[in-house]
Amino acid sequence: MHPSYLIVAGLDFTALPQQLVNGLLLGAIYALIALGYTMVYGVLKLINFAHGEVYMLGAYTALFTSWYFGFLPNLNQYPNSSFWILLIMLAGSMIVCAIIGVLIERFAYRPMRNNSRIASLITAIGVSLLFQYGGALFLPNSPPPSVAEKVNPFGGAFSVPIIPADAKLSEVVKATQPDYEQKKKDLEEYLASTGQEEFSSDPQVVAKRDAKQAAEQSYMDAKRKLETSGVKVTIQRGQLTMLLTAIVLMLGLRYLVLKTPAGRAMRAVSLDFDSAALMGINVDRVITWTFVIGSAMAGAGAMMTATFLGTPLTTQYGVQPGVKAFVAAVLGGIGNIPGAALGGILMGVAENLVVWIGFSQYRDAIAFVVLIFILLYRPGGLLGSAKVEKV
Amino acid sequence: MASSGRFWLIRLISCLLGIALCFGIQSVAHMLGNTYYERLIILAGLYVTLAVSLNLINGITGQFSIGHAAFYQVGAYAAGFISVHYMTQLHMGGYAWMFLMVVVGGIAAAITGFTVGLPSLRLRGDYLAIVTLGFGEIIRIIVQNSDALGGSYGMKDIPKDYAIWAVWLLAATCIATCRNLLRSAHGLSFLAVREDEVAALAMGVNITRVKVTAFVIGSMFAGAAGALLAMFEGFVSPPMFSMDTSFIILTMVVLGGTGSITGSVIAACFLSYLPEYLRTLQDANHQALMISGASIVAGILSALGSAALLKRMLEHASNLKGRLIATGSSIAVLIVAKLALTPLLTLVKPMAEKQIPAEQLRMVIFALTLIVIMLIRPSGILGRSEFSLDWLKRVFMPNRRMATEL
Numbered sequence: 179m180h181p182s183y184l185i186v187a188g189l190d191f192t193a194l195p196q197q198l199v200n201g202l203l204l205g206a207i208y209a210l211i212a213l214g215y216t217m218v219y220g221v222l223k224l225i226n227f228a229h230g231e232v233y234m235l236g237a238y239t240a241l242f243t244s245w246y247f248g249f250l251p252n253l254n255q256y257p258n259s260s261f262w263i264l265l266i267m268l269a270g271s272m273i274v275c276a277i278i279g280v281l282i283e284r285f286a287y288r289p290m291r292n293n294s295r296i297a298s299l300i301t302a303i304g305v306s307l308l309f310q311y312g313g314a315l316f317l318p319n320s321p322p323p324s325v326a327e328k329v330n331p332f333g334g335a336f337s338v339p340i341i342p343a344d345a346k347l348s349e350v351v352k353a354t355q356p357d358y359e360q361k362k363k364d365l366e367e368y369l370a371s372t373g374q375e376e377f378s379s380d381p382q383v384v385a386k387r388d389a390k391q392a393a394e395q396s397y398m399d400a401k402r403k404l405e406t407s408g409v410k411v412t413i414q415r416g417q418l419t420m421l422l423t424a425i426v427l428m429l430g431l432r433y434l435v436l437k438t439p440a441g442r443a444m445r446a447v448s449l450d451f452d453s454a455a456l457m458g459i460n461v462d463r464v465i466t467w468t469f470v471i472g473s474a475m476a477g478a479g480a481m482m483t484a485t486f487l488g489t490p491l492t493t494q495y496g497v498q499p500g501v502k503a504f505v506a507a508v509l510g511g512i513g514n515i516p517g518a519a520l521g522g523i524l525m526g527v528a529e530n531l532v533v534w535i536g537f538s539q540y541r542d543a544i545a546f547v548v549l550i551f552i553l554l555y556r557p558g559g560l561l562g563s564a565k566v567e568k569v
Numbered sequence: 570m571a572s573s574g575r576f577w578l579i580r581l582i583s584c585l586l587g588i589a590l591c592f593g594i595q596s597v598a599h600m601l602g603n604t605y606y607e608r609l610i611i612l613a614g615l616y617v618t619l620a621v622s623l624n625l626i627n628g629i630t631g632q633f634s635i636g637h638a639a640f641y642q643v644g645a646y647a648a649g650f651i652s653v654h655y656m657t658q659l660h661m662g663g664y665a666w667m668f669l670m671v672v673v674g675g676i677a678a679a680i681t682g683f684t685v686g687l688p689s690l691r692l693r694g695d696y697l698a699i700v701t702l703g704f705g706e707i708i709r710i711i712v713q714n715s716d717a718l719g720g721s722y723g724m725k726d727i728p729k730d731y732a733i734w735a736v737w738l739l740a741a742t743c744i745a746t747c748r749n750l751l752r753s754a755h756g757l758s759f760l761a762v763r764e765d766e767v768a769a770l771a772m773g774v775n776i777t778r779v780k781v782t783a784f785v786i787g788s789m790f791a792g793a794a795g796a797l798l799a800m801f802e803g804f805v806s807p808p809m810f811s812m813d814t815s816f817i818i819l820t821m822v823v824l825g826g827t828g829s830i831t832g833s834v835i836a837a838c839f840l841s842y843l844p845e846y847l848r849t850l851q852d853a854n855h856q857a858l859m860i861s862g863a864s865i866v867a868g869i870l871s872a873l874g875s876a877a878l879l880k881r882m883l884e885h886a887s888n889l890k891g892r893l894i895a896t897g898s899s900i901a902v903l904i905v906a907k908l909a910l911t912p913l914l915t916l917v918k919p920m921a922e923k924q925i926p927a928e929q930l931r932m933v934i935f936a937l938t939l940i941v942i943m944l945i946r947p948s949g950i951l952g953r954s955e956f957s958l959d960w961l962k963r964v965f966m967p968n969r970r971m972a973t974e975l
Contacts, residue, residue, distance in 0.1 A: 289881075290944070294947070299695050301944075303939060304936045304938075307813075308936035308937060539710075549703050557692070
């Protein structure tokens with residue numbers, strides 16, 4: 179029996195746990211990207227519009243690294259994949275993104291530091307457009323390539339039951355299975371002994387075939403009923419790897435910011451730029467490190483989405499995730515690192531809930547709706563201080 | 570009363586001159602006798618309207634909005650929808666219908682502008698920018714998913730009806746509205762909001778009303794331009810109004826000078842012609858010009874490098890001579906760097922082998938314009954100065970000062 183009591187007001191609650199888990203997994207990536215926005219905003223009070231493009235370049239780095247290891251597109255035979263290749267791809271994307279982030283800061287944002295915030299924002303928009311359209315001239319993007327699925331050694335999926343399947347139904351399956359196997363065996367043995375084709379018009383064969391099909395039908399029906407009677411969540415192993423890596427990276431960042439001198443310097447600059455400089459903190463170096471860490475996180479996220487989700491790459495690859503991650507950062511309270519993680523996960527979940535309700539074509543609009551509401555009613559974000567900027 | 574009579578006489582003459590100028594532009598276009606040039610002149614007129622109306626919000630009132638294409642879209646779809654469904658029923662056509670559609674597009678966009686502006690104008694600076702961008706995207710996504718409006722395929726078969734003078738008359742109206750607004754007491758309160766919100770508030774300016782008014786007027790003109798676009802093209806689709814369109818309008822405002830109407834007009838004409846110019850570039854064999862990847866990268870890097878150098882030098886230059894030397898030497902650096910980097914980058918094989926058609930450089934040039942302008946002259950080419958004939962008055966009547974001279 180299908181748990182029909184779980185369909186309320188046209189919403190299929192049996193699909194809800196799956197969507198929540200998907201949202202959590204996607205949200206972990208948004209959280210990684212959001213960290214870059216929030217850290218840069220914390221120290222520079224600048225919305226780094228080009229962060230999404232750093233993410234895009236990270237995904238391309240992962241693609242090129244996988245090509246270097248022989249995972250070229252449209253091969254019949256792929257080389258064996260291993261954990262180490264993935265690790266090299268991850269490190270490569272993080273390093274390349276860190277370098278690009280530092281270059282953007284050094285050559286585009288640093289000269290603008292004494293100008294107005296709007297001037298910096300326009301520069302950031304310019305840098306973002308330059309990477310999108312300049313990149314489109316050189317990077318392969320039409321048709322959009324994607325990282326070969328075979329590079330991921332953690333293939334496959336596993337299921338976690340939420341509501342166990344109906345016991346009566348599993349007995350029906352058990353009861354019908356021997357009958358089906360017996361009929362199938364009969365048919366095969368008869369065919370083997372007489373040397374006939376399976377679809378011959380011999381009356382004996384036709385009779386045995388019909389019997390087998392009837393048994394198969396009832397067995398499969400029972401099996402399908404069993405499968406839909408419970409509620410379960412299917413998780414791709416690759417996505418789980420993604421979540422675990424994201425958690426490890428975020429814990430590492432938390433340690434870095436809270437327990438090391440560099441992190442203390444970063445917090446000091448974020449608290450008060452000028453006083454930090456007066457206290458002998460090398461502000462330029464702190465900003466450089468902020469960009470290194472933020473961009474490396476985006477690189478890690480990009481490598482993982484490109485590899486484990488297999489999304490096709492274009493030079494616009496970073497636009498939507500960038501916007502959503504920015505909203506995540508604002509949602510959590512921009513400048514607040516745990517807030518970015520929380521906001522990322524909430525954004526991922528919100529997006530999947532929109533899909534679950536049945537408005538999948540609006541999944542890209544939900545980010546802006548959330549943003550507008552959070553800015554209007556709680557501009558400080560969920561975890562941020564709710565101070566309103568004056569003047 | 571004599572002075573009042575003269576006031577209205579001058580108004581009347583300038584209105585007539587403006588209308589005459591619009592028809593003049595039309596007859597020039599007809600003299601060129603080519604639909605290609607007509608198209609260019611119409612698009613330039615639409616972009617002038619868009620840039621000046623965005624400048625009213627961004628430059629004159631100081632509210633940084635970057636979702637202007639949304640209002641353009643609302644106007645275009647409103648006019649398109651009504652034209653498709655009601656034009657034959659209403660037994661109208663010709664200029665009356667065109668005028669009606671411009672009004673409809675303007676009103677639809679103004680209503681949208683009011684709905685979007687009222688909540689979001691509580692925010693400032695970069696947050697306002699993001700929210701306007703967000704509203705723009707939401708409107709585009711809604712249109713894209715609405716079957717009545719043609720969804721992502723766009724709206725086809727809009728009755729085509731256009732006139733060059735109408736497009737430029739709209740642009741002239743937009744320019745005149747903004748210019749005259751600036752000379753009125755209302756306009757001064759707009760400027761006060763831009764300069765210092767708290768001070769303006771203390772002086773009794775209703776800042777919310779000023780901001781929303783600017784936003785509504787700006788979006789109304791964008792919507793009217795959209796209506797003309799729909800009737801000119803006979804077809805509208807969501808990609809015509811994407812984020813890129815917003816950024817192109819923003820580039821025009823930023824390049825011309827945030828706050829300068831003259832600057833926006835010049836930049837809009839120049840930048841709307843640029844893609845067409847790139848398309849017409851040809852090589853020796855009359856094929857579309859292909860530029861090597863190495864040359865493009867060298868160009869981008871040397872442009873950014875010399876702009877950064879110029880910025881540094883301008884900060885230390887104290888007089889005109891110093892500024893001229895700085896500009897001259899950075900242009901020299903630009904040329905030398907370009908010439909030196911191109912062969913160097915040609916050594917990088919994938920870059921040297923890549924041949925790119927010149928017309929694909931359009932958005933790259935817009936992006937570079939944004940960055941370079943921000944580096945060397947954040948206030949734009951014309952800053953806040955306007956084209957005016959005041960200097961004539963000063964020559965002939967040296968003892969009179971303009972009341973609104975700032």
